[in-house]
Amino acid sequence: MAEVAAARRSRITPEREAELYEAVLDLLREVGYDALTMDAVAARTRSSKATLYRQWGGKAELVARAIRHSKPGSIADVDTGSLRGDFHALVTREDDCTMEQNNALMRGLAMATHTNPDLLRAFREQLVQPETEEFRRVLGRAVDRGEVRADNPALPFVVHMMIGAFATRAIIDDQPPTQAFLRSYIDAVVLPALGVPTS
Amino acid sequence: MAEVAAARRSRITPEREAELYEAVLDLLREVGYDALTMDAVAARTRSSKATLYRQWGGKAELVARAIRHSKPGSIADVDTGSLRGDFHALVTREDDCTMEQNNALMRGLAMATHTNPDLLRAFREQLVQPETEEFRRVLGRAVDRGEVRADNPALPFVVHMMIGAFATRAIIDDQPPTQAFLRSYIDAVVLPALGVPTS
Known part of the structure; x- marks a missing residue:
């Protein structure tokens, strides 16, 4: 296709x-x-x-x-030499203003997927699957470096953790997701779940 | 109010x-x-x-x-004596079929909050804030028992983790959230982020 x-x-x-x-x-x-x-x-x-x-x-x-096309390049192209560096670099590719605009756009589209099966399929094929694959490469490098164990049970949930924080910030806290929020979340949740020290 | x-x-x-x-x-x-x-x-x-x-x-x-009113009682009433027990009990209060029905309903309402500020406010006052408070009591008991350190940086993100997994499952995996999925997520992500052993 x-x-x-x-x-x-x-x-x-x-x-x-x-x-x-x-x-x-x-x-x-x-x-x-x-x-x-x-x-x-x-x-x-x-x-x-x-x-x-x-x-x-x-x-x-x-x-x-x-x-x-509007996304700032492939996630897997971010390669700082450490998983924490890669995750932090990922969330600083877009400034807070751009992130808020895109967040509004993505929320609107996520809403529309519920009533448009064509859009849900395209969304999954063009966005979710490629990004999941790119995250997998970032995580694969961390496993190869010995930062994360290959059998760490949190590995299959990294995309849920990242998209989940992004998607729930506004409704839980009445504030848009920002770089500072996502960095705190990465250090407090994502890296500890993967067994990666944050300091 | x-x-x-x-x-x-x-x-x-x-x-x-x-x-x-x-x-x-x-x-x-x-x-x-x-x-x-x-x-x-x-x-x-x-x-x-x-x-x-x-x-x-x-x-x-x-x-x-x-x-x-449709929710199965207060989250904070679940008190099994361990945080893992409490979290697992929480996700087994509704069977998978009920959870799927409620998930569809909640997704529809979450969508509607974007264009209805009244609903967003009511949603936050009646649902998000009380549930956040109830989670805080469950977590407070775990801190009192010595299971979680009071300064664990993941504590403020527990609601983001739980709602995030629930909300992203369908779009990422093309499957509804189930009890088995949520239990795996709790053991792989939530408890390790909080520093609680899962075995």
Whole structure:
């Protein structure tokens, strides 16, 4: 699937693709997923709807690709030499303002997945599965360095811990997740659960 | 606020109150928060809308109270003598089927909080704050028993860990949270983060 989509998209330039994703994110912030139409994307980007459907297959895949494109590079590319360094670097890739904006966008999309099975599938294929795989590589390096035991039972739950803290901060504390909050959580919860000393 | 509401509600019998909450939950499952109207609640329960408003103040408070009422008693009443025992007992109070139904309901409501500030406030006052306080009592007993150090930095994050796992399971793994999943998570993540041995 991903290869077919990539082949379809290769007909347009990377600059044009980036411009299109930016327009999709703008529209998402303006009207939300349910009210976003391929007509609006076509109008905003001066494309034809036929082109959009041919290149992305549909709204759900286009939106998931746009989100993925907006992420600051692969998680697995962060490689500081220690797991604590990698986790802290991960949460400082976006400043608090960007994080809050993206948090609002992601919450809106997570909501929309409940009533849009296409979006849930695209979300999982384009975002959750690749990020889980990238986390696995970061953790694999920590295991190879001897920082984490290969059979540590918290390893399969790292993504739940990280996304869980991010997703629950606003509703529990009436505050958006910030770098400082996530760093404290990493040091107090994630690293101790993995048996990694934090000092 | 809570005292005033309790005084207002004291005019109806506990049986009638329970019947009313049950009808609200049924309606929530049928149509969701946004489409739920006080008219529908009044019709379903053969009450007057004036009575509903007088006793609960509004839709958001009525819904939050109904959810709270459906929970299987106070978290802090679970007292097995060990923190691991308490946490495991907590997640076995509801069977997997009930948990899946409630999970769907809570996800729908969490979604609705994003666009309904009244509901967010009622949700936090009626559900998040009391549960946080109840968890604090469970954890306080563990500190008193010497199981957890009073200055353990994971203590302020226990609610994020627990709700986070519950809330992210479906989107990460395409499976509902189950008792077995939550028990594994407690043993692999929550207890190790708190420095409590799991065997």
